[in-house]
Amino acid sequence: MKTSGLHIRGVNKSFADMEVLHSISLESKPGEFISLLGPSGCGKTTLLRIVAGFERPDSGSILIDDRDITLSPAEHRNMGMVFQAYSLFPHLTAAENIRFGLRLRRTPKSRQQSIVDDLLALAGLSAHRDRYPHQLSGGQQQRVALARALAIQPVLLLLDEPLSALDAKVRVQLREEIKRIQRETGITTLFVTHDQEEALSISDRVAVMHDGRLVQFDTPAKIYHRPTDSFVAGFIGTSTRLEGRVSDAHNGRVDILGISMPAAGVQGHSDRARVNVYVRPEAIELHRADTVAHGLEGRVLEHTFLGATTRVQVAVHDCVTLLADIQSATAHRFPVGSQVRAAWAPEAPRILTT
Amino acid sequence: MKTRLLRIAVPGLLLGLCSLYFLVPLIATGVFSLWDGADRYNLSAYTQLFHDPGFRDSLLLSVRLAVLSVVISLILLVPTVYWIQLRGKRLRPVMEFIAVLPFVVPAIALVEGLTSLYTGPEWLVGSPNFLIVAYIILALPYTYNALDVGMRSLDIRTLSEAAQNLGANWPTLMMRAILPNLIGTLVGATLLTFAIVMGEFTFANVLLFNTFAVYINYIGQTSGTQAAALSLLSFTITWLAMLGILLTGHRSQVQLGGAR
Numbered sequence: 001m002k003t004s005g006l007h008i009r010g011v012n013k014s015f016a017d018m019e020v021l022h023s024i025s026l027e028s029k030p031g032e033f034i035s036l037l038g039p040s041g042c043g044k045t046t047l048l049r050i051v052a053g054f055e056r057p058d059s060g061s062i063l064i065d066d067r068d069i070t071l072s073p074a075e076h077r078n079m080g081m082v083f084q085a086y087s088l089f090p091h092l093t094a095a096e097n098i099r100f101g102l103r104l105r106r107t108p109k110s111r112q113q114s115i116v117d118d119l120l121a122l123a124g125l126s127a128h129r130d131r132y133p134h135q136l137s138g139g140q141q142q143r144v145a146l147a148r149a150l151a152i153q154p155v156l157l158l159l160d161e162p163l164s165a166l167d168a169k170v171r172v173q174l175r176e177e178i179k180r181i182q183r184e185t186g187i188t189t190l191f192v193t194h195d196q197e198e199a200l201s202i203s204d205r206v207a208v209m210h211d212g213r214l215v216q217f218d219t220p221a222k223i224y225h226r227p228t229d230s231f232v233a234g235f236i237g238t239s240t241r242l243e244g245r246v247s248d249a250h251n252g253r254v255d256i257l258g259i260s261m262p263a264a265g266v267q268g269h270s271d272r273a274r275v276n277v278y279v280r281p282e283a284i285e286l287h288r289a290d291t292v293a294h295g296l297e298g299r300v301l302e303h304t305f306l307g308a309t310t311r312v313q314v315a316v317h318d319c320v321t322l323l324a325d326i327q328s329a330t331a332h333r334f335p336v337g338s339q340v341r342a343a344w345a346p347e348a349p350r351i352l353t354t
Numbered sequence: 355m356k357t358r359l360l361r362i363a364v365p366g367l368l369l370g371l372c373s374l375y376f377l378v379p380l381i382a383t384g385v386f387s388l389w390d391g392a393d394r395y396n397l398s399a400y401t402q403l404f405h406d407p408g409f410r411d412s413l414l415l416s417v418r419l420a421v422l423s424v425v426i427s428l429i430l431l432v433p434t435v436y437w438i439q440l441r442g443k444r445l446r447p448v449m450e451f452i453a454v455l456p457f458v459v460p461a462i463a464l465v466e467g468l469t470s471l472y473t474g475p476e477w478l479v480g481s482p483n484f485l486i487v488a489y490i491i492l493a494l495p496y497t498y499n500a501l502d503v504g505m506r507s508l509d510i511r512t513l514s515e516a517a518q519n520l521g522a523n524w525p526t527l528m529m530r531a532i533l534p535n536l537i538g539t540l541v542g543a544t545l546l547t548f549a550i551v552m553g554e555f556t557f558a559n560v561l562l563f564n565t566f567a568v569y570i571n572y573i574g575q576t577s578g579t580q581a582a583a584l585s586l587l588s589f590t591i592t593w594l595a596m597l598g599i600l601l602t603g604h605r606s607q608v609q610l611g612g613a614r
């Protein structure tokens with residue numbers, strides 16, 4: 001399958017008086033799997049619909065392999081799309097749905113047949129070829145929709161929250177299948193989701209959107225470990241935000257609630273600068289207060305058993321609640337009400353200016 | 355035991371009474387249509403009717419008007435209702451208001467309004483074709499509502515976008531993605547319009563066109579048994595239309611996707 005690169009350049013869009021996209025620019029490499037991630041109303045679906053040709057941007061442009069398609073109608077863009085709602089044509093069987101786009105392109109019948117057979121096999125639905133949509137489960141319908149989108153050999157695959165209507169187990173199975181199929185076909189893919197686990201697990205790069213703006217566009221690991229924006233730091237995963245002041249930028253120290261804590265990330269900030277310190281629960285080590293002298297002292301408020309780990313809530317100075325994930329086997333050492341000290345490695349916290 | 359008996363007997367009795375209420379007049383009409391004076395019963399009323407050129411002409415005229423009314427009203431309304439569903443939902447109350455107007459305005463007032471309003475070429479205004487305008491308006495509540503309900507049961511937007519995305523332009527997506535899922539709705543709207551046109555009397559009578567309903571009225575004034583035979587024929591046409599709606603409604607009911 002031919003792979004193409006997508007280039008979104010300075011796209012703006014408003015509905016009535018509401019601006020929903022502010023100067024979005026994004027470039028994908030051919031064959032890349034990109035997720036648009038953000039909370040409801042952040043503009044990710046609008047951006048996808050602009051790429052698909054269902055909406056026109058107020059300004060900016062969409063390019064495929066340097067070819068400007070901003071004004072070309074949806075039916076001429078040759079993009080495959082899987083929708084959030086079940087979108088199979090109810091009067092056609094699974095095989096006929098997949099064949100729909102091929103018939104419009106007047107692909108020779110023998111070729112149609114082989115493409116449909118291949119895609120049904122790829123989607124694991126060969127036994128369901130003659131079933132109508134209402135005879136298929138939700139997951140099977142979305143797999144047929146994916147096969148239908150791929151049948152036309154699109155330049156770009158667009159996935160608009162295709163897993164959101166499915167139950168949790170099917171979602172995980174199907175997202176792995178989507179990734180496998182995308183890898184096998186090598187098609188450039190734009191995937192819209194509000195589920196960060198989904199986005200982080202299957203994407204080559206993730207574009208995090210907030211209030212119509214693209215706030216960070218990077219690999220899943222960097223988005224998770226190195227957020228460059230306070231929204232991303234708060235939105236992706238779980239972390240505790242602590243307000244601090246840089247006490248020694250050169251040696252990587254920051255004062256939090258009057259305690260000097262290590263933070264390699266403050267290097268480059270000026271001394272006395274006010275910063276936000278984001279710490280992941282898994283990066284925090286807990287010690288009983290009477291055993292160590294360093295770290296933020298607090299009182300254990302609650303335990304939440306998560307299986308291998310237990311999440312402990314610690315009230316620091318009764319004004320901040322710190323979350324720490326510890327091995328469940330050691331949780332008994334920190335009973336509710338006990339005094340503890342929380343510490344972390346210098347490179348663990350993410351420092352962002354306030 | 356007594357309660358169970360009552361539970362079966364009461365609905366049965368009500369059903370029997372209702373059946374009698376509807377069937378007795380029909381049976382009486384049927385018997386009367388076969389009466390040929392004294393104690394003679396035969397099909398002479400039907401034979402005379404079928405040999406009367408007025409019967410054939412009026413029936414053919416009504417069928418032609420019904421077919422044209424159906425075709426034109428579907429050509430006008432299918433894209434309109436589709437567009438309202440897709441982009442003009444705010445216009446739905448306006449359309450619903452327009453669609454109930456034929457119920458509110460008396461037929462005689464409609465005729466008067468139409469004749470005052472419409473001027474045009476002889477082939478339209480001076481011929482029975484003029485009735486098509488009236489019949490489309492008269493059938494509007496049924497046609498509009500049938501199409502509206504049918505299209506609302508589909509996710510028109512998603513299906514349209516899916517078809518467009520696969521390369522279909524507007525005419526293609528209508529013909530291959532939307533209309534095949536509305537067969538039941540279209541047949542329903544067609545048969546309702548057909549039944550209305552076949553039985554419509556006021557417009558044709560006032561405008562002096564000899565349609566099937568006008569012919570029935572004329573025969574009713576001249577021959578009782580033929581009028582009874584015609585009434586039964588007219589009923590049969592309506593029943594067949596209703597039966598068609600029921601059958602197509604059951605057979606082609608669109609089953610939308612969703613988790614099984």
